[in-house]
Amino acid sequence: MSIIVATNFSKLSENAVLYAAGLTKQFQTELVLFHAFKLPVHAANSRLSAISLDSLFEKNKVKLKKTAAHLSEKFQIKVTYKSTYSNLGEEVDLLMKEHKARFLVIGMSPKSIEQNLIGNPTTSVISMKEFPVLAIPIEAKFKEVKQILFACDLLQDIPLKTLAKLRQVALNLKATVTVFYVDQKIEELQTDTTNTLDKELEDVTHFYKNVKSNSVIDAIEDEIKKSNSELLVMMPKKYGFWESIVHKSKTRVMASGQNIPLLSIPIES
Structure with a gap:
């Protein structure tokens, strides 16, 4: 059994990663970092070559590897990682089954009128998936849950x-x-x-x-x-x-x- 956390290296997702690491230690299980690679807007508009695209992908993968190593040392837990070109919705089902995960951890976006009307990535995952999803707001820091x-x-x-x-x-x-x-x-x-x-x-x-x-x-x-x-x-x-x-x-x-x-x-x- 493991816990999977999705990250795109934003402050919101980095906070969710730290929360997931603390939870993983308490559950005495394994943490899996998942990054769905997405081209930055400026890069997408510049029509990058396949080689340049692979270079960006590898840079993100190296960043993910460093994050995994840091978390493993800080929390004394086993951390693995995976980065793909597919989006979160497409890949996470396979990951959940492959790692027999308890739940997916994801950042919870702040409230807004637009999100109440059309939702956000967090609400989309919750409404589409048949597995437990733990949504972490930016203010939440891991502590003992009583x-x-x-x-x-x-x-x-x-x-x-x-x-x-x-x-x-x-x-x-x-x-x-x-x-x-x-x-x-x-x-x-x-x-x-x-x-x-x-x-x-x-x-x-x-x-x-x-x-x-x-x-x-x-x-x-x-x-x-x-x-x-x-x-x-x-x-x-x-x-x-x-x-x-x-x-x-x-x-x-x-x-x-x-x-x-x-x-x-x-x-x-």
Whole structure:
């Protein structure tokens, strides 16, 4: 098992790399650095020869190698790397299977009106992929995770395999999980779903919190501030073509502009 982190050498991705390295050490696993080579705009406009293009690619690969060596020495972990001409979306599926990765770590872009409307690379990966994605905002620095806020829709069935991933993360981090549910009215949480959660999280310290609100997003953001949680977990459901046109994923909205990492564990429809 390993952790894969995507980098393009920007400040946002470099912060995600450092967070992933700290997490890798705590999980006692291997870190894989992945760089999807993309020509700089000025280079793309200059019609570079194949030789010049390969030279740029090799320079980026050398930079990636140095980063891997630095992280390995600093965190005392095993670090490998891979650089390809393909984009992140095309290559990451193969990498996840090849390295049996727990999740993909990627930088979380700041919130903006444009991103709320059309998304960003982080939200695109979350919405397209069927594996866990850990999105790291630029402000987040790795530290011991004691409190996990699990924003849960208790009205939908959660597969046991999906819950098992949350359980494993909580156990590895030795963290407490708060199952947070938002509804327009407060009701006693006595459902088949809570019974399933109790069973699957029986060896994890967990609590339930039900909040009345007409806005799920606002309620989650407010709870993040109140609870001092270090990690937000959401489990987005995969939608069909027509549903995806009219449905605005809460996970997608939360994956832009938060100040704590977001772990997205997808639920297949």
